[in-house]
Structure formats: structure tokens, C-alpha cells
Amino acid sequence: MDIKHHQNSARGQRRKQPHTTVQRLLSWGLPVSCSRFLWRQPGEFPVTAFLLGAGAGGLLAIGLGAMGWGTSPHIRCASLLLVPKMLGKEGRLFVLGYALTAIYVVMEVWCRNRIPVEGNFGQTYDSLNQSIHGLDGEFSANIDFKEEKQAGVLGLNTSWERVSTEVRDYVYRQEARLEWALGLLHVLLSCTFLLVLHASFSYMDSYNHDIRFDNIYISTYFCQIDDRRKKLGKRTLLPLRKAEAKTVIFPCKPTIQASEMSNVVRELLETLPILLLLVVLCGLDWALYSIFDTIRHHSFLQYSFRSSHKLEVKVGGDSMLARLLRKTIGALNTSSETVMESNNMPCLPQPVGLDARAYWRAALPIGLLVCLCLLQAFGYRLRRVIAAFYFPKREKKRILFLYNDLLKKRAAFTKLRRAAILRRARQQKASRHPLADILHRGCPLLRRWLRRRCVVCQAPETPESYVCRTLDCEAVYCWSCWDDMRQRCPVCTPREELSSSAFSDSNDDTAYAG
Incomplete structure (x- = not known):
């Protein structure tokens, strides 16, 4: 029993510490058997790995996808890399296509249904104004009424059935064109998905073949190397200097870091044209609606025509002829009254503003596009996490290379930055008045503003x-x-001493992480 207990304790001591945050979380939340399966060595559990991989691939794909998931970690890695790639510039192409579609559909319907203005509206409006001014003077007119039957369409002797058929055919042709344009857009979006898939495989290949590719992350294993060197009394890197921190990324930080900010700004600038297009179209919508609504309210005219006449023939006398004339001519006595009202409402535009739903449909893809630009930095971090999960040995080599590279750069920092250090020291000394040093030493309250x-x-x-x-x-x-x-001031130390072998080739420079 003592021997068995000693063997178990020895195995526990030999158990390696998790090198990544994902490995630590999975080891904590999963049973030991599952953790052992996830972090298995090549060749272990081949049947179980094939069945689980094929089953997962069958849920996500069909045919060759299931076979790839069951046999190749490269296929599994590239498939999962689609998720962060959709948060990057490749995924924004999808959203950009939907944004342009939403803007096109909304504005096409708006132009077709919301501005029903006749082609001769301007001429009719000018003629109407001239008629109004002409009514100011005195005039006399003779009006003859004549009723004529006209065709349904002026200038054409066409039946209403034929007109309806032509209008319906025109609408069908326009609808077919719109469906063709949307179909072409769907084909382009499908091609965009192929680009995303190609980008996933390209990232995986670059990750495995180029050790410098996307190797800028201060991971958990990086911190473990630094802690191990600190315990051994060797030079360490953490905490990083300001100049070094600007070139690397801390994956667990919830903010966009300096090395990621340039990409985010560039992607936001690329989104700016489509955002400006939406703003211009919305402004144009509001301007046109205001113009036509003003015309409708201030150009309304109503005409009222009233006329009445009375014809009465009076025959005087009591003779027989007078009575005869009264009976015959009296039948001609008539009276009538005519009332006619008309307005120009059919000639005026009837604008209808876009509702809030239409604006939301156009603005939502643009907002999603901006959010993807901001989330791109976190999606790019996820790419490295996925690749490190499937290729842990490659990840360890990459982190060791990054650590050693930073050690070399810091070791050569004095030689490379000596001119900048000298310039800063001279500027600081030249711009500082001697009184500032006296106040700095004698007045503790002013040290915060006078410190160097x-x-x-x-x-x-x-x-x-x-x-x-x-x-x-x-x-x-x-x-x-x-x-x-190395406790040597490069400002007052001669260059020969700084570049001497005793100063530049020390044990710390050659003892890199391994």
C-alpha cells in the first residue's frame, strides 16, 4: 500500500501543469478520462477519436466533412476557424452584402410607391399659376357644353382589359429583374463563403509553417516560462516595458490594445463609405418628403362654379288668343341652377414618409457591420486559441521563440537605443531650471508636478x-x-565600454528560455 501510494504521488507530481487557459478550464470542468482524451498523444485512442470526430463532422457537414473531422485535426481546426473568420473582414463581406440589399430594396420601393408624380407635373403647375393670375382681371366668357364619349386612355382606342394586361406584364418584368439581381447577390455571397473557408486553411498553414506569423500573444505558457526563470534567478521579461507592450497582445484583457487599434481604425474607415451612403439616402428621403409635403399643402386649389337662369314669358289679356298663348308659350318657362366644384388634388403629390421599420431594416446591418469591426480584435485572438488547441506542441515552440526573441531585443536595447537615451537626457537637463530641483527636494507637495x-x-x-x-x-x-x-548609465558611459565584450556578452544574454 505504501509503495502504491508513493507511485500515485509521484505520478501526480509528474503531471504537467496546463499551459493554456483553455486547457486549465477543461481540466477543471471535465472528468480525468475526458481531459486525458483531449490532450492525448498522437496515436492514442484512434477508434474513439475517429468515431467522435466523424459524429461531430456529420452534425456540421455531410460526406467528406464527416470523414475529415474523423481523420484529420487540420480539417477540424480549419472548420472551427470559420467562427473567428466570420468576425473578421471576410465575415463583414456577408453583412455588407445584406446592408446594400436592405438599402436597395427600401429605396426602390420608396421611389416606386412614395413619389407618384406625373411626368408633366411642372408644366401643369406653371399653367395653373398663370391661370390664377389671369383671374385677377375682368373677363367675360361664353360656355358651351358638349358631351362626348372618349376612350379610356386619351389618344388611344384601347380597352381597359388590354391596359390592365400591359400594366401587369410591366410589373412582372420589373419583379423578374429584381429577383435576378437578388439571385446574383446570393451567388456572390456564396463565393464570399468560399473566401472565408480559404482564409481559414491559409491561417492554419501559416500557423504551422511560419513561426513568426501572428506570434504576438502573451499566453499562459509565456507567463509560466517567466516565473520559472524568476525562480532560477535569471533575467525575466514581465512586466513588459511600454515599448514592448505596444507590440504584443494580452489575450485575456477585455479591451482593444495598442497593436490591435490600427486594424480596428482601418476597418472602421472602410465601413465609413457605406455609412455615409445610408446617411445621405436617409437625408434625401427626409428632404424629398418635406418638399412634396410642402407642395401638397400650399398648392391646393379648389374651384366652385355656380350658375342659374330663369326663363318666364308673361302674356297679358283676357282674350281667347291671350289664353291660348299663355297655355302654349307658358310651357317654355324654365329655371335651372348649376353647381360645379373641382380641385387639383389628383395633380398634387401624395408623399408618404418611410416608417421606423424601414429605417431599422436599413440601419441594422450597418450597425452590425460596425460591431463586427469592434469585435474583430477578439475574433483574431480566438484564431490563435483554436489553433493552439489542435496543435499544442507547435504553440509551445512559437511561445518559446517569442520569449527568446524578446530577450534578444531587450539585450540589444542599450546599443540600439543609446542615441535616443542621450537625446532625452540632454533635453531633460536643458529644459529644467535649477529652481525646479530645489523645489523638488524642499517641497514634497510640488514633487508630483516637478518630478523627472x-x-x-x-x-x-x-x-x-x-x-x-x-x-x-x-x-x-x-x-x-x-x-x-545592467546598472551602467549609457549617458555618461563611453561607447567603447558599452560595446565591449564584457558588457554585451554576458551569461544572461546567452541563457535563453528552453
């Missing part, structure tokens, strides 16, 4: 900062930068 900065990283001076003791130098270094300078 590190000539290497420009960090504010703190009580732990080191001030060079050389006369007429007094360059300020924060403690980490002073340690990086």
Missing part, C-alpha cells in the same frame, strides 16, 4: 528610481530600466 522622467521608458520618477551619481549627468532611470541597462 526615466530617460529610457519615460515613466515618471518615483522614490525607487535611480539617479546617476556621475557629476553633471543625473540621468533618471526607473529600477527595471536600470536593471536592463
